[in-house]
Amino acid sequence: MKKIINDPNSVVHEMLNGLVTTSNHLKLLDNSTVIVRTDAPIPNKVGIVSGGGSGHEPAHAGYVGKGMLDAAVAGEVFTSPTPDQVFEAIKAVDTGNGVFLVIKNYTGDVLNFEMAAELAEAEGIQVEKVIVNDDVAVEDSSFTTGRRGIAGTIFVHKIAGAMAESGAPLQAVKQVAEKVVANVRSMGMALTPCTVPASGKPSFHLEENEMEIGIGIHGEPGIERKPIATAEAIATELTEKVLGDYDFSGEVAVMVNGLGSTPEMELHIINKKVQAILADRGITVYKTYVGEYMTALEMAGCSVTLLKLDDEIKQLLDAPSEAQAFRQ
């Protein structure tokens, strides 16, 4: 295992302690794995909380900041945070206007975030949630009933975050988040596996000339393993599958996301073809994001996300954000 770490069992703790030094706007709650805005809880604002297993950085702590999340809860690598940890986050951001949870659709996350919501409601905190399931590759998966939540989650953070920042009430935040979930689709692929530090071994094996289409962000099986194709063929396969799942006519936002060790150069090459496919279909691209937004440690590969836009989503997408991984 080639990793720059100290102890495989303390990577999350050390990461979070390093991470908070990069911004005066972030703090780590004492004895926890919760990163919150230093100005939280913010009066008269719905608090937005997300999180999940670590290893997907910059998700989710990179999205904490004015205009996006109020708090992110980190579990162990590829492991859900506990209900107690999520409950800590909820308490840290609530000011009586309620808290909204953005949950990626993995069984552990859904269970633990929902249990945390119950704990919070028992203390009189209003909690609502949305479950993101943007990955069109497979129905049900190793850790998921239904579709998995992947990079499309970042658009939910952004739009729910902007809505909350505008002072909108909890139900309005929930409504627009649900619209984003309905309008967003993704699919990914990988060239190499990744290694969870505590395991020390790659999570699966791909031959030297092989790729896997539709793979999950924890290495869960995808649709097909086959010889590595060209970037154009890969972009076409991912984009066509996404387009075939929903009516994207009109205007979209595009995200080409790197899974960890894919050079930015290759993401731009994928993006070039995605843009060409959309132009051919008469779909207008309003905004394009290329980079590492939702990773799987050092997995090589990428995902393509499309978000169908309307005026409301466009306005919220364009709103300012001070989150480190989505500054605009």
Next chain:
Amino acid sequence: MKKIINDPNSVVHEMLNGLVTTSNHLKLLDNSTVIVRTDAPIPNKVGIVSGGGSGHEPAHAGYVGKGMLDAAVAGEVFTSPTPDQVFEAIKAVDTGNGVFLVIKNYTGDVLNFEMAAELAEAEGIQVEKVIVNDDVAVEDSSFTTGRRGIAGTIFVHKIAGAMAESGAPLQAVKQVAEKVVANVRSMGMALTPCTVPASGKPSFHLEENEMEIGIGIHGEPGIERKPIATAEAIATELTEKVLGDYDFSGEVAVMVNGLGSTPEMELHIINKKVQAILADRGITVYKTYVGEYMTALEMAGCSVTLLKLDDEIKQLLDAPSEAQAFRQ
């Protein structure tokens, strides 16, 4: 070779065409490899140009934007751009106030940028330059006389860019850029090599338990190969070598830079130790940057950069930037 590409010989062309779709503020000059601000040339402003071989993304096109570079010139992968290409960039950003070149210290870059400067001066364009040589690992190297230029270059972009944006004349831009070069030091290490697409083979070999300290961003030899150490030992070795090279007492900015396939988690773990070392020495950290700023394709590894600050540099570091890879 596991890469998401079409033709190894067209990666730069395709990358740049993909990249410009990510921002309305960037354009690719016709039949060139020059990315410029769409609003360039900007009246009454010194133009700032940088560039170099591709494969170091987001360097340098990611730093084009208001407050940083006016143009970035991309060569083939790990290959200097030609004088003609650099000359195109200079002409695209000059409005009579002169153009400032930020050059990383590689023999090819220095020769070709200087030749471009001569072509420009022959047409009456005032040109000044700075050569960045922040890498303390080795004196002279495969492609370099003297020290190599690595991630510290980003601070030169930022500070020279902010100075130019303020309306300062060419000599003032040059002066502050030289101060940054005098005040910045870096050192890197790698766990794995990277593969230039056109070569198809890794540029060097490291054993499964081996790392290289002081390696260059093109895989040029460093100081030593030895068994992989802990993150704390690696952070200590890099930081102590940097600290030993210059008097950093006072205030500094820190950059922990990923070379391509190192998970952000590991960079934060390195950063945690860097912060501890600086605190022990009584050095105040004003600002910390952790992420991929100057990469070497998919090389696994990192570098640590320290920049000594004074009031002028702090103010320019804090100035707004609209560059995609350094937005603030």
